[in-house]
Amino acid sequence: MVNFFIRIQDRKRKTIAKLESTLSKVVNFSNRKNSVVELTCSQCYESTTDLYRCLDCIGSWVVCEGCLHSNHSHPHLHVIEKWMNGTFIGYQCEKSVWCSMKHKHFANKYIKDLVVIDDKGRQHLRTIEFCTCEEEPVTLIDFDLWPSSPMYPKIAFHFDLLRWLNGLMLESHVSAKSFCEALTARLPKQQKKYTSKEEKEIYKVLMEETIHQFRHFCYKMDFCERFDGLDDGCSCPACYQTDTPFYYLDADFQLVRKTSSGKSWLDPKHSENFFVQQDKVDDFFFFL
Structure with missing residues (x-):
C-alpha cells in the first residue's frame, strides 16, 4: 500500500515538472509569435513593411495588405492588427x-x-x-x-x-x-x-x-408550433404523453404579493403551457 502511494507521488512530481518545462516553452513561443522577424508576407512571400495579422483566423499568419483583403473579402467580425513600431496595434480595415x-x-x-x-x-x-x-x-x-x-x-x-x-x-x-x-x-x-x-x-x-x-x-x-402533433416543449421526455396534467402549488402562501416591481407589458409567452393564469388560480381558491 505504501509503495502504491509512493508511485502516485512520483508520477505527480514528474507531471508537475513536465508542465513547468512545457509552460516555459509555450511562453517563449508565444513571445516569438507576437513579433515579426522577417518583413515578408507569409502567404505571397512579398517583402513589405506593412504587415497584418488576424486574431480570428487559425494560425494568425502575418500577411501583406493585399492578402489580408483577399482573405477577408466576405462579411466578417474578425479583429485585425498591424505591425507598427515593433509591436502589433489594433487596425481598422476599410469598411465594406x-x-x-x-x-x-x-x-x-x-x-x-x-x-x-x-x-x-x-x-x-x-x-x-x-x-x-x-x-x-x-x-x-x-x-x-x-x-x-x-x-x-x-x-x-x-x-x-x-x-x-x-x-x-x-x-x-x-x-x-x-x-x-x-x-x-x-x-x-x-x-x-x-x-x-x-x-x-x-x-x-x-x-x-x-x-x-x-x-x-x-x-x-x-419547437415548430405551426405543425400539429409535434412536441411543443411540454411533453414528457420519456413517453411524449401529456394526457394527464400535473399541478404544482407554491407553498409560500404567507408571502405578500408586491406590485412595486412593475407590470409586464406583454402577455405570457408560454400561456397555459407551464403556468396557470393568475385569475384562474384566484377563482380556484375562491370556490374551495
Whole structure:
C-alpha cells in the first residue's frame, strides 16, 4: 500500500515538472509569435513593411495588405492588427458594405452603420445594406444577427453570443449583468479598445426585452408550433404523453404579493403551457 502511494507521488512530481518545462516553452513561443522577424508576407512571400495579422483566423499568419483583403473579402467580425513600431496595434480595415443577396435586384436600398456584438462580446462598427421592402430586423437575421430593437436598431448581437447567454441562464443561473462583466474580463487588455466607435453598454440593451425575445425565438425554432402533433416543449421526455396534467402549488402562501416591481407589458409567452393564469388560480381558491 505504501509503495502504491509512493508511485502516485512520483508520477505527480514528474507531471508537475513536465508542465513547468512545457509552460516555459509555450511562453517563449508565444513571445516569438507576437513579433515579426522577417518583413515578408507569409502567404505571397512579398517583402513589405506593412504587415497584418488576424486574431480570428487559425494560425494568425502575418500577411501583406493585399492578402489580408483577399482573405477577408466576405462579411466578417474578425479583429485585425498591424505591425507598427515593433509591436502589433489594433487596425481598422476599410469598411465594406454587408449586402444581402435578397436585395440584389431591388432599387430602394440604403446603408446604415450598426454596432455589432460578435460571439466573443467584442464590438464592431459595420455598414449594412437594407431595403425599404423589408424591415431592418428581418435583414439582420440573414447575417445571424439579432436586433436590439424591432424598429431602427442601432445595435445587433450575434446569435452565438445570445445562445451562450441563454444556456448559462438556464443551466448555471448566470445573470445578464454577470455575463456582461465576464465578457469584459475575458478579453486581453490589448483588445479592450478595438472598437471604432464609443463602446455601448450592452447590459442595458439586453434587459430591454432583447434577450427575452431571443429566448422565445429559440423556443419557436426548436419547437415548430405551426405543425400539429409535434412536441411543443411540454411533453414528457420519456413517453411524449401529456394526457394527464400535473399541478404544482407554491407553498409560500404567507408571502405578500408586491406590485412595486412593475407590470409586464406583454402577455405570457408560454400561456397555459407551464403556468396557470393568475385569475384562474384566484377563482380556484375562491370556490374551495
